[in-house]
Amino acid sequence: MQFQFEDFASFLAMNGHGPFVWAAYGVALLVLGALVALPLLRQKKLRREFDRQLRQEEARRRAAVQRQERPEPATAD
Template sequence: MTFQFESLAAFLAMNNHGPFVWAAYGITLVVLITLVVMPVLQTRSFFRRQRRLQRLAEKQTGQ
């Protein structure tokens, strides 16, 4: 089995297509991470807000 590129630098350059390929990989990675992280952050924020509203409602009914 032979490797298609002579060196790591040639692999990263990908016959002068490297910047486009690696940019596409980078953008894809950023989008995938965003699609995972944003719902988690929104869920945490929602539950935090609900706990705060519940504490406020309990204070108002307790008075």
């Protein structure tokens, strides 16, 4: 098997095109990483928001039940 480049340094340089090639790989990896990370972060944020809303609704329900259970004060007519 014959390799295209003589050594690792010439492989990285790629006959003068190395900076462009490696920059393209870097940008592609950043974009792919963002495509994975951003939905995960958004999902985490939505779950926190959903949990907060559930806690608020449960607190409202408990308050409504407590209001119904309390006897209303008798008024003097």
